[in-house]
Each structure stands twice: as C-alpha cells, then as structure tokens.
Amino acid sequence: MPPQITVVGSTGLVGGAALSALLASPSQLSLATLTRLAVSTPAPANPTTTLTPRVLPDLGDAVGAPEKLAAPGGTYLCALGSTRAAAGSLAAQERIDFVLNRDLAARARADGAETIVLVSSGGADSGSYSGYLRIKGQLEDAVCGMGFRRTVILRPGVLLGRWVWRRSRAR
Structure with a gap:
C-alpha cells in the first residue's frame, strides 16, 4: 500500500510547495487534500499516484x-494558516491558526493518522508576547500532546514567494 498523506493548507505558499513536491515524486503515493475552493493541480509524476x-x-x-480526514496509519501534513490582515483581527487569526488547526489535527489523530507534519513558525512560543508567535506555540503544544506516533514541527522563518495556486482570502 502506498504512503497515505493528507495535506491541509495546500493552496497556500508552503502547503502548495509541499503538494507540488509530493506530486513530482517518482514514488507511488496516495494523496488527499482538504481545501475551501476547488483548485487545479498538476498531474502526478507517477501515474499510479492518486490525488x-x-x-x-x-x-x-x-x-x-462522517468521512475520515486522514487515513489510518497515514501522515497528516498541516500547512493551514492565515495572517492577521487576511483574517481581519488577531482573534479571527487565532480561530484559524490555533482553534481550527488544533481541531483538525485532533480529528486526524482520531482517524488513526500516526504522523503529523506541522508547519509552524520560527520563534513560536506559547508564552510569547507576540500574538502570532504565541498562537503558533500554543498549537505546537497542543499537537505534541495528541499522541501521534511521530510529530514533525517545521519552523520556517520569513516566508517569501508566490502562492502556487490562486487562493481566496483566508476568512
């Protein structure tokens, strides 16, 4: 059975790059995405890869x-995030970057996902005075307590680049 990977946040900068890399892989994969809008994606390099x-x-x-978010034994890759400007306020950003991400990760774990790959932020700290870094740190803390067999936290610095696919506002 090919590795099963669910990608949430695949229309953003990091998630889009991750999905592009997975689709370009010569390995056979079973990929799933969760998005708010239908987006077109390139064809997988391996014709046996499913998306x-x-x-x-x-x-x-x-x-x-009722549908599973993540496959039992699979990987849940979470690159979902917003900005305060796009969300409209720090409280609205927190509902996306912490509450929604936490709830989706918990659902993925309940569905049987064994690995989580979480895109966080350099400097993330649940005790930070910066609202953004505090939110990211709280999410890291929550995810670490969910009992995934493997937890990978990516802490990129400043994100520069263009979104891979056109996306709508984060609200």
Whole structure:
C-alpha cells in the first residue's frame, strides 16, 4: 500500500510547495487534500499516484464529518494558516491558526493518522508576547500532546514567494 498523506493548507505558499513536491515524486503515493475552493493541480509524476481532493467551504465541517480526514496509519501534513490582515483581527487569526488547526489535527489523530507534519513558525512560543508567535506555540503544544506516533514541527522563518495556486482570502 502506498504512503497515505493528507495535506491541509495546500493552496497556500508552503502547503502548495509541499503538494507540488509530493506530486513530482517518482514514488507511488496516495494523496488527499482538504481545501475551501476547488483548485487545479498538476498531474502526478507517477501515474499510479492518486490525488483525492476534498472541498469544504468551511474547513471546520471536516471535524465532525462522517468521512475520515486522514487515513489510518497515514501522515497528516498541516500547512493551514492565515495572517492577521487576511483574517481581519488577531482573534479571527487565532480561530484559524490555533482553534481550527488544533481541531483538525485532533480529528486526524482520531482517524488513526500516526504522523503529523506541522508547519509552524520560527520563534513560536506559547508564552510569547507576540500574538502570532504565541498562537503558533500554543498549537505546537497542543499537537505534541495528541499522541501521534511521530510529530514533525517545521519552523520556517520569513516566508517569501508566490502562492502556487490562486487562493481566496483566508476568512
């Protein structure tokens, strides 16, 4: 059975780059994405790789949906995030960057995902005075307590580049 990977946040800068790299892999993979809008993606380099897109206008609906978010034994790659400007306020950003991410990760774990790859931020710290770094640190703390067999936290610095696919506002 090919590795099963669910990517959330695949229309953003980091998630889009991750999905592009997975699609370019010569390995056979079973990929799933969760997005708010339908997006076109390049064809996989390996013709046996499968890509199952799932579109939910409200990503929070995936938390209680009957369909599994992540495959048992699979990997959940979370690159979902927003900015304060796009979200409209720090409180709205926290609902996306912490609450929604935490709830989706918990659902992925409940579905049986064994590995989580979380895109966080350099300087993330739940005790930070910076709202953004505090939110990212709180999410890291929450994810580390969920019982995934493997937890990988990526802490990039400043993100520069263009989004791979056109996306709408993060709200």
